[in-house]
Amino acid sequence: MSLGQDIAWSLLSPDEEATTSVLDWVQEVDVSDELSHIEERFGIAANSFDDCVVFRPNSKWLALVNRDLQLPQRPAVMGLGMPFLYPDMRFPRFTTAAAIRFGHLASRHIIDLEDVDTVRRFVDLQVIPLDPQDHPLVSGPGHLLVRHRGMILGLGNCRRDTPQWTLLAMLPKTWREML
Amino acid sequence: MPGPDLSLFERYRPIIDDWSAFSAALARPLPSVLWCNTLRLSSEHLAQLLRRDGFDPQPIPWYPKAFKLPPGVRAGKTLPFLTGCFHLQEEVSQLPVVLLDPQPGDRLLDLCAAPGNKTLQAAVHMHNRGTVIANDKSKHRLGIMRRNIERLGVTNIAILQADASNLPKRLGRFDRVLADVPCSCQGTSRKNPEVLRLGFRPGARQRGQTSILRKAVQRCRVGGRVAYSTCTYAPEENEAVVDQILSEADGALRLLPARLPGLVGRPGLSSWQGQDFDSSLQQCLRVYPHHQDTGGFFVALLHKAAELPKVGGR
Ligand SMILES: C[S@@+](CC[C@H](N)C(=O)[O-])C[C@H]1O[C@@H](n2cnc3c(N)ncnc32)[C@H](O)[C@@H]1O
Numbered sequence: 001m002s003l004g005q006d007i008a009w010s011l012l013s014p015d016e017e018a019t020t021s022v023l024d025w026v027q028e029v030d031v032s033d034e035l036s037h038i039e040e041r042f043g044i045a046a047n048s049f050d051d052c053v054v055f056r057p058n059s060k061w062l063a064l065v066n067r068d069l070q071l072p073q074r075p076a077v078m079g080l081g082m083p084f085l086y087p088d089m090r091f092p093r094f095t096t097a098a099a100i101r102f103g104h105l106a107s108r109h110i111i112d113l114e115d116v117d118t119v120r121r122f123v124d125l126q127v128i129p130l131d132p133q134d135h136p137l138v139s140g141p142g143h144l145l146v147r148h149r150g151m152i153l154g155l156g157n158c159r160r161d162t163p164q165w166t167l168l169a170m171l172p173k174t175w176r177e178m179l
Numbered sequence: 180m181p182g183p184d185l186s187l188f189e190r191y192r193p194i195i196d197d198w199s200a201f202s203a204a205l206a207r208p209l210p211s212v213l214w215c216n217t218l219r220l221s222s223e224h225l226a227q228l229l230r231r232d233g234f235d236p237q238p239i240p241w242y243p244k245a246f247k248l249p250p251g252v253r254a255g256k257t258l259p260f261l262t263g264c265f266h267l268q269e270e271v272s273q274l275p276v277v278l279l280d281p282q283p284g285d286r287l288l289d290l291c292a293a294p295g296n297k298t299l300q301a302a303v304h305m306h307n308r309g310t311v312i313a314n315d316k317s318k319h320r321l322g323i324m325r326r327n328i329e330r331l332g333v334t335n336i337a338i339l340q341a342d343a344s345n346l347p348k349r350l351g352r353f354d355r356v357l358a359d360v361p362c363s364c365q366g367t368s369r370k371n372p373e374v375l376r377l378g379f380r381p382g383a384r385q386r387g388q389t390s391i392l393r394k395a396v397q398r399c400r401v402g403g404r405v406a407y408s409t410c411t412y413a414p415e416e417n418e419a420v421v422d423q424i425l426s427e428a429d430g431a432l433r434l435l436p437a438r439l440p441g442l443v444g445r446p447g448l449s450s451w452q453g454q455d456f457d458s459s460l461q462q463c464l465r466v467y468p469h470h471q472d473t474g475g476f477f478v479a480l481l482h483k484a485a486e487l488p489k490v491g492g493r
Binding site for chain 1: 219220224228231255256258259260261262263264286307308310312321325326328329330332333334335336337338339340341346347348349350351352
């Protein structure tokens with residue numbers, strides 16, 4: 001074999017050990033509208049997620065994964081990242097995993113439940129009466145980040161359709177069953 | 180109350196430094212151990228939260244991010260667990276990642292990863308940076324790992340489901356590789372006493388373990404590190420496997436001392452039942468339950484100094 005052929009072969013042959021990128025495996029979804037909604041509601045800057053790719057692993061949620069992963073060419077990647085957003089709703093919201101992970105970045109619409117019994121009732125999906133005066137970071141109804149001793153527990157929905165305000169947890173069953 | 184029936188372990192009497200302490204430890208319940216999710220809070224803050232919940236967390240001397248709790252404590256049913264502040268993992272099972280010490284930008288391969296304890300420990304150790312490739316052949320066990328990924332909120336892990344010994348070159352090369360192979364699990368008898376009643380055929384798993392370690396060293400880059408670990412005392416599944424791969428590598432691999440300040444352990448064996456191993460096998464680490472009130476464990480830490488000799492397919 002001549003030297004020329006050797007060189008041509010090495011130029012054509014793909015590098016078997018080269019890595020692939022996240023975008024070779026998933027299609028990035030533009031979530032700028034969803035993130036600006038979340039920024040407006042919670043004060044979490046939309047650019048906090050610039051290092052990540054958001055994609056749709058199934059019909060239920062969008063997932064988040066680091067943009068700079070160096071993935072294999074083979075075998076097929078079966079799972080990436082963590083559940084991030086429930087999209088396509090009037091009020092897009094974080095998944096519980098994302099609320100717990102990124103809730104500390106929020107500056108408003110956070111409610112502190114310090115009393116352990118109240119936390120227990122929140123996790124048990126009981127309706128919790130709220131006095132807005134006690135919660136200075138809440139200015140109106142809608143999704144709230146619920147915090148206990150500095151830990152975000154997840155999202156709750158605050159309503160104002162009775163004389164009193166109320167809070168109801170938005171925690172998935174699998175999550176509640178862990179307790 | 181009589182202690183557990185240790186007839187299965189009689190064969191290890193000659194290599195265990197203090198048989199009565201060993202058997203006494205096996206009769207006691209195992210403490211719970213957890214490590215802090217430092218992506219979420221500091222270990223000091225976690226210790227504070229646990230104390231407020233009435234626990235008495237004792238830091239692990241060789242790994243200050245981890246805490247020991249008394250046996251029977253249900254830490255997995257607490258809010259700090261639910262909100263991903265910590266992960267429960269047996270003390271000795273935390274050793275391979277600490278020894279591998281993966282760095283934030285590294286590419287790490289975990290060949291037998293499910294249910295993901297060490298994968299998650301590595302992902303957090305790497306500050307959620309770099310790339311963690313977690314492979315296992317069991318779909319069911321990978322499902323458990325996904326739930327732990329969600330709870331701890333890590334975004335640097337990709338999951339594969341394949342036979343580790345058959346992974347292709349196209350996986351690429353890695354700075355760190357972990358081969359936490361399936362084994363006879365004898366070291367877990369405090370948690371799973373049924374292992375004492377299961378039949379044991381020495382060496383029955385050796386071939387599979389050797390092919391997984393062979394794949395690990397092939398996929399490691401020159402200059403990188405491989406950790407080989409089991410939770411068994413059986414030298415057939417430990418030193419014998421590492422000895423075989425060292426001899427195939429013909430000098431391209433070197434054992435590093437698997438030692439940590441504050442950790443009590445014993446060196447790897449240099450012979451077993453008439454078989455001599457390379458003298459460097461003493462760099463491996465054996466941990467017995469009576470050393471620091473844990474399960475039993477084995478780790479070898481390998482440095483890949485040069486390309487492997489070309490024999491067979493890679
Ligand atoms: C000791 S457990 C791994 C524990 C895991 N590293 C952790 O820390 O959570 C061994 C794992 O190897 C997997 N396994 C067994 N044979 C395998 C193979 N040939 N390829 C890939 N995984 C395998 C099993 O499904 C099991 O999950």
